[in-house]
Amino acid sequence: MLYLWVAAGSAIGGVARFWLSLAMIRLTGPQFPWGTILINVLGSFVIGLFATLTANGRYGAPIEIRTFVMVGICGGFTTFSSFSLQTLDLLRAEPLQAFGNVALSVLCCLAAVAGGSYAGLAFNRPA
Secondary structure (H helix, E strand, O other), X not given: OXXXXXXXXXXXXXXXXXXXXXXXXXXXXXXXXXXXXXXHHHHHHHHHHHHHHHOOHHHOOOHHHHHHHHHHXXXXXXXXXXXXXXXXXXXXXXXXXXXXHHHHHHHHHHHHXXXXXXXXXXXXXXX
């Protein structure tokens, strides 16, 4: 059943990401990824707020609702929100590991996107 919550939330998050990206391009132009930055920051804020509010206590929420929002909506909206929450947890427990996570994630993801781009260019060459 949790998979259905993730699927529904992901659909909502994905559509919201697409809409906001287009809206930001219309507002600011395509030269700089302001939409992506806004999405990543907003998603990080939402997952941090929701995780903290619903972990326990006054606003505690069942696992289905937490999964729907945090994995589904936030994950569909931006995976950066998950990265940010995990890094904050590391920062609180193991600051050096948090900085390592940031450095490794950024460098590896940049290398991966560059590698994927180059591979796509190689496969897309005229015969």
